């Protein structure tokens with residue numbers, strides 16, 4: 739699909755590491771100008787931008803903590819300035835990828851972790867999108883990174899799972915609300931994917947995850963980026979309001 743996103747601009751939140759990094763590189767390889775967003779990992783984000791440019795793509799950095807309104811405002815202030823510098827008005831693709839995991843069951847979850855998960859994973863998605871909507875061109879794309887945990891029981895991640903269920907709900911409301919502008923809104927729900935997010939799991943735990951998937955593997959960030967790429971493409975234009983599982987077949 740090289741060149742399929744030529745003349746498009748994409749904002750990828752949490753593009754400094756993991757799945758967001760792979761999404762940024764993938765969309766850039768298809769010709770999109772990428773706003774590489776990061777929260778705290780500046781050096782990692784600079785590496786992503788360098789990799790995009792080395793492969794013949796283009797982009798720029800934007801920073802902001804998406805768990806706070808001030809951080810979201812800063813992100814869009816930087817986005818507006820970078821686009822104005824290039825003579826570009828508006829953008830086409832928003833990937834709400836930045837997110838955090840918190841551990842804990844109903845007895846051990848602490849308020850601070852609950853608040854963190856909901857601030858970054860839910861408030862961040864809703865208000866980044868609120869700022870994005872007036873800037874998104876008609877026919878644009880919004881892709882929210884959910885998780886397999888949103889539709890399955892994960893007692894040890896109760897707050898995280900609830901935050902991702904909220905992302906699914908927001909996705910549906912946005913899809914209904916933005917359809918008149920031909921903006922599609924979908925969620926991609928990854929299964930276990932090899933990033934800092936799951937860390938270096940003990941082998942028995944890793945094997946248990948693999949055994950629980952039909953394809954018998956842990957996902958790679960690129961596996962998720964490929965699904966995002968389809969939804970961002972012209973070919974994905976008839977898909978909206980969906981939650982697409984990208985898990986190698988977990989919970990079948």
Ligand SMILES: NC(=O)c1ccc[n+]([C@@H]2O[C@H](COP(=O)([O-])OP(=O)(O)OC[C@H]3O[C@@H](n4cnc5c(N)ncnc54)[C@H](OP(=O)(O)O)[C@@H]3O)[C@@H](O)[C@H]2O)c1
Nearest residue numbers: 752755756757776777778779803804836837930931933935
């Ligand atoms: N890996 C998995 O198994 C898996 C499975 C299902 C769903 N997911 C979802 O996939 C998404 C990406 O996860 P990942 O595995 O790539 O995780 P990761 O490697 O830990 O990367 C997380 C990204 O989110 C950014 N981020 C986190 N908190 C932020 C904040 N407050 N403000 C701004 N940016 C923030 C980080 O940026 P900085 O480091 O620059 O702050 C980083 O770029 C998340 O939404 C996660 O819930 C992951």
